[in-house]
Amino acid sequence: MEEESPKGRIEVSPAAIAAVASRTVVECYGVVGMSAKTLTAGLAEILQQESHRRGVEVRLAGDQIVIDLYVVIEYGTRISEVAHNIMRNVKFALERSLGTPVVQVNVNVQGLRVSNVD
Amino acid sequence: MTLLLLMEDDLASERHCLECDGRTLAELLVASTAWLEQHTTEINLLNVYPVPDGDTGTNMCLTMQAATAEVAKCSDLSAAGVAHAASHGALMGARGNSGVILSQILRGFARSLDKQATFNAVDLARALREASATAYKGVIKPVEGTMLTVIRESAEAAIVAAGGTDDLRDVLERVLPAARESVERTPSLLPVLRQAGVVDAGGQGLYRIMEGVVRCLHGETLEAPREAAAIAALTPPEQGYGYDVQYVIQGNDLDLETIRARIAEMGESALVVGDRHNVKVHVHVSDPGEALSYGARQGALSQITVEDMQEQYRQFLAAQALAAESLWSGGRPSDTSTVVVASGEGLVKVFESLGASAVVPGGQTMNPSTQEILQAIERVNGSRVIVLPNNANIVLAAQQAVGLSKKQVVVVSTKTVPQGIAALLALNAGADLDINCQAMTRAANAVQTAEITTAVRAALVNGLNIQNGSYIGLVNGELAATGQDVLQVIREALKKMEAQEKELITVYHGNGVEPLQAQQMADLIRECYPGQAVELVQGGQPHYDYIISAE
Numbered sequence: 009m010e011e012e013s014p015k016g017r018i019e020v021s022p023a024a025i026a027a028v029a030s031r032t033v034v035e036c037y038g039v040v041g042m043s044a045k046t047l048t049a050g051l052a053e054i055l056q057q058e059s060h061r062r063g064v065e066v067r068l069a070g071d072q073i074v075i076d077l078y079v080v081i082e083y084g085t086r087i088s089e090v091a092h093n094i095m096r097n098v099k100f101a102l103e104r105s106l107g108t109p110v111v112q113v114n115v116n117v118q119g120l121r122v123s124n125v126d
Numbered sequence: 127m128t129l130l131l132l133m134e135d136d137l138a139s140e141r142h143c144l145e146c147d148g149r150t151l152a153e154l155l156v157a158s159t160a161w162l163e164q165h166t167t168e169i170n171l172l173n174v175y176p177v178p179d180g181d182t183g184t185n186m187c188l189t190m191q192a193a194t195a196e197v198a199k200c201s202d203l204s205a206a207g208v209a210h211a212a213s214h215g216a217l218m219g220a221r222g223n224s225g226v227i228l229s230q231i232l233r234g235f236a237r238s239l240d241k242q243a244t245f246n247a248v249d250l251a252r253a254l255r256e257a258s259a260t261a262y263k264g265v266i267k268p269v270e271g272t273m274l275t276v277i278r279e280s281a282e283a284a285i286v287a288a289g290g291t292d293d294l295r296d297v298l299e300r301v302l303p304a305a306r307e308s309v310e311r312t313p314s315l316l317p318v319l320r321q322a323g324v325v326d327a328g329g330q331g332l333y334r335i336m337e338g339v340v341r342c343l344h345g346e347t348l349e350a351p352r353e354a355a356a357i358a359a360l361t362p363p364e365q366g367y368g369y370d371v372q373y374v375i376q377g378n379d380l381d382l383e384t385i386r387a388r389i390a391e392m393g394e395s396a397l398v399v400g401d402r403h404n405v406k407v408h409v410h411v412s413d414p415g416e417a418l419s420y421g422a423r424q425g426a427l428s429q430i431t432v433e434d435m436q437e438q439y440r441q442f443l444a445a446q447a448l449a450a451e452s453l454w455s456g457g458r459p460s461d462t463s464t465v466v467v468a469s470g471e472g473l474v475k476v477f478e479s480l481g482a483s484a485v486v487p488g489g490q491t492m493n494p495s496t497q498e499i500l501q502a503i504e505r506v507n508g509s510r511v512i513v514l515p516n517n518a519n520i521v522l523a524a525q526q527a528v529g530l531s532k533k534q535v536v537v538v539s540t541k542t543v544p545q546g547i548a549a550l551l552a553l554n555a556g557a558d559l560d561i562n563c564q565a566m567t568r569a570a571n572a573v574q575t576a577e578i579t580t581a582v583r584a585a586l587v588n589g590l591n592i593q594n595g596s597y598i599g600l601v602n603g604e605l606a607a608t609g610q611d612v613l614q615v616i617r618e619a620l621k622k623m624e625a626q627e628k629e630l631i632t633v634y635h636g637n638g639v640e641p642l643q644a645q646q647m648a649d650l651i652r653e654c655y656p657g658q659a660v661e662l663v664q665g666g667q668p669h670y671d672y673i674i675s676a677e
Contacts (some may be wrong), residue, residue, distance in 0.1 A: 011437055031406040035176065037223045041266065082264040084233060086220040093223045100177040107366075123263045 020106060022066035029064045029075055032101040038090030041080030044120040074112045075101070083120040091115040139254070144466045145342070147243040148208040152197050155212055156341045159190040160348040161338025162331060172327035174317050176274070178387045181328035185222030190335070192219020193232060204243040209236035209253075216560060224328040227261055227273050231332075234260025246299045251288035254281035254301075271316025273328035278446060278613030279308040280336065295343050302340050305333045367414035368393065370433040375405045377425025385424060392417050426626045462562060463506035464553060466514040466546055467494055467524070470667030473543055480550045482514075483507065489543075490577075493520050499527040503535055510559050512566065516546035518603055532561060540567045541603055542575035543631065543667070574623035576601050578616060578672040581608070597671075613650055616672065618653070628676040629659050634665030635672055647672070 011018040033039055042063025065076040077096060083092050095113040102110045146154075162183075169183030169413055170651035175649040197208055201585025213236040216229035237244055238256035245253065261274055268274050283304030287305065288299040312326035313319040317642050338348055373391075375385070379402050386398035393411030405424075411417050414432045421427050451523035463483035468474055469492065474485045483506040498525075499520075511533050515524040518541040526537045536559050540546040552569035553562055577600045584594045592598055592608045599619035607618035625631055631651060635644035648662040658676075665673060 037265045037271050039225050039266055040264065082230075084217065085226050085230065085264060086217055089222070089226055093226065096179070096225070097176045115129075115563045 017057070022068065025066045025073065025075075025102065025106065026064040028102055028105050029077070029098050032098050033079065034066070036090070036094045036097050038082050038085040039079050039089075040082045040123065041119075041120045043078050043080055056111060063125060069111075071108065072111045073106070073108060074104055075102070075110060075112070076114045076116065078116045078118050080119045080121050083122040085121075087096065087117060091117065138476075144292055146205060146250075146294055148203040148205045151205050151208045151296075152200075154188075154342050155197055155208070156194050157346075157576060158335045158338030159187070159194050162334050163187050163329075163332045164192055164348075169327050169331045172324045172330055174322040174324055175269075175316060175326065175433055179607055181222060182224045183331060185225045185608050186228060186328070186335075187219045188329040189219055189225035189228050192216055194373035195219075195230075204241070205245050206236065206239040206242045209239050211218075212236065217626050224273060224331060227328065228332075230264045231273075231277055231530040234258070236481075240601045243439075244444050247288040247292045247294050249283040250294060250297060253494070254284045257281065269316065271312040271314070271319060271329075272326050273332050274325070275315060276292065276305055276332045280305045280332075285419060287428050291422040295340075298336070298343065302333075303338055304338050309333050316561045339494040340470060343604045367480065369414040369416045370408075371414045371431070372406075372408045373418070373421055373427045373601040375421050375425040375427060376403065376409065377405075378403065379426060380405050388420060389417065392420070392440045396436070404529075414590050439468045444532045444555045462510045462512060462553065462557075462559065463508040463512065464512050464550060465499065465506060466545060466550065467499070467516050467520050468546070468667075470634075470665045472664040472666035475632065476547065476663065476665070477550065480547065481553070482550060483511075483582055488520060489517055489667060490519075492668075493517070493523060496530070499524050500530050502628065503527060503533060511535045512559070514540045514546040514549055516543050530549055536560075536563045538570060539564055540570045541576065542573075542667070543576045543634065543673050544573050544676075544677075545570035547675075548573045548677065572677060574602060574625070574628070574676045575674075575676065576606070576616070576619035576674040576676075577670045578612065578619065578674070579670050597648040612671065613647065616647070617654060620651070620676065625658060625676040628658060630661065630675075630677055631655060632661045632663060632675045632677075633661045633672055634674070635669065636665060636667045636670050639671050644672075 030042065033042060044062045049111045063078040065078075067074040067076065075092065078096070079094065081087055094115050099110045140267040156293060166187050169186065170180045173180050173182040182346035183664065193212040193215040196218070197210045200207060200211035201207070202211070209232070213229070216232045220226045220229040231297070234257035234471070237260070238253035242249065254277070258278040259272075260461040261277055262268050265274075269337055280301050283298055283301045284400075287300035291297060294622050309325050309329040309332075312329050313324070316326065342348060361457045382398065382401070382405060385405055385407070389398050389407055389409050393409045398405060398407050398409075405422060407417070409417055418427070418430070418432075426453055465486060466477045466485045467483045467486045467488045468477050469487050469489040477485050484502040484503045486494045488498070499513060499515075503513065511531070513527065513535060514526045515521045516536065521537065521539045521541070524537045529539060538549050549566035549570040553567045554565065557565075563595050577598075579598060581592045581594055581596050581598050585592045587605045590605060592605075593610075596610050597612045599615040599618050601622045602606075606622045607615045609615050611617075620631070633644070633648050633651065635641075635647070639647075644662060644664070648660055652660045667673065
């Protein structure tokens, strides 16, 4: 993402944007893991703490930001609601820190984790 | 949500309640939902995390209502049967972050009861612990200072309480204050709450639910508020923080569908209504220009309003802060607010710690505008405001702001920072403005102030020959001393202030002075004035190396 001003240019790299997004996602209630996109859903491997941002893809269409997230959700939560919460939380956190509209946050649920057996 | 118990006979009984059955659990859930509904607005106003959209109370209510609706349909009236029904209902009806967490809490609670027909105090404590554990498992990185903290600390309190009594009501009565304290601690755990001056909304909701349970156990009948308005969420600020644009297009043969489609592409919350001659447009956009130009090409524009949603958001936060203050200050919010002008990190802290409601950045060589002072006056709570300009050059701007505000405002004409501090100390929040104004003016006038800085050009003033770059000392705004040695200048200034006759000398050192250097200076002053208490404060102010007061 770039911004020109008379005093110079500001460039925010996709990696920096991804870092903000992944920090927000791991605090989203219901998200128990992030998973790399390349893995198919059945094999979704939960990423270790350090590599959470591999579960975040940042795409720039012009100066518009599109975020794709690959997450693992806790079994037994309402998945649609958790996904909506992720969208809202990530959009808010990014727009607050970047000051640029985030046009889309796409949540891909790569798997469910059963940590509570009823 | 959580608890539930029962007395052996009827709910109003003052006898021991050792076991809770499913029917009672259901009643408690209904009562706590009703109590939560009564506090929806309060909870909505606290909502700042993770997204400040003002809907936490509404979401928790809807989730609890889904839980109780499922309980009403449930045929298994064992405690476990009711708990599982509530858990299922909450899962299906979970709304928002708080709702999803609530559903996990109910789920853990139900699982712990397994197939029990009734539960006792120990079962309750264990169920709460399981509720907490289940809730914590549902997120990679649990954030403390939220509902999670409140359920965990409540469960811990229940376990301790259940060790000392087998009466369910006793246990819950000990859990409730623990939950409240836990809620009160949330701002110390989550910085975003501290900055907004609120407790966590979800935590407060959880507390209200538990409170509803305890009230029901005491035989109170809790009913949901009748007016549906209480449940309506505050209109949340839009997340784009752009502009709210509205206008009416007048023209011939306007194409409503095309306009609607085009406006919808520009931003969010688009609303386009009308007919071929008049079309009303409302949209939230980041660039209002585009929406306005487009409208102007379609026809004549009228009733144009463009509002900064960031400003709306600030107003929302102000309303929130007000709600939080009246809720948690433990008393009436102070009726009289204060707006002070100061610069320097240390001085701002001093003023804030003395209770200043707002600090406008400014001081020597950086005078704030009337507009900035006015904005601070409008921003602070309360209808009565006292302004402390703390600089002779700012008094006028402050007085101009008085006439522009609808609030009752007075300016106490403090000309230096120490005068402002003395005035603020004299404030009596309960007294009326005139009395405060007199008391604060008196206090300000009792303080002698010296300001030490360096001359930026040579001059001859008050019979003193000042050289460029030399130190100058102003006492109460008048040039009193000059020289190459800062200690010498300070000594002369102190003599003019008749510091010998005073009790307390306070030295605020500026951002151009090293703390060690300032410490040495304070020590030297102590040597000269052994009869006075000498205090050193890191003021961090620009421009003045030292500001010294004697009182």
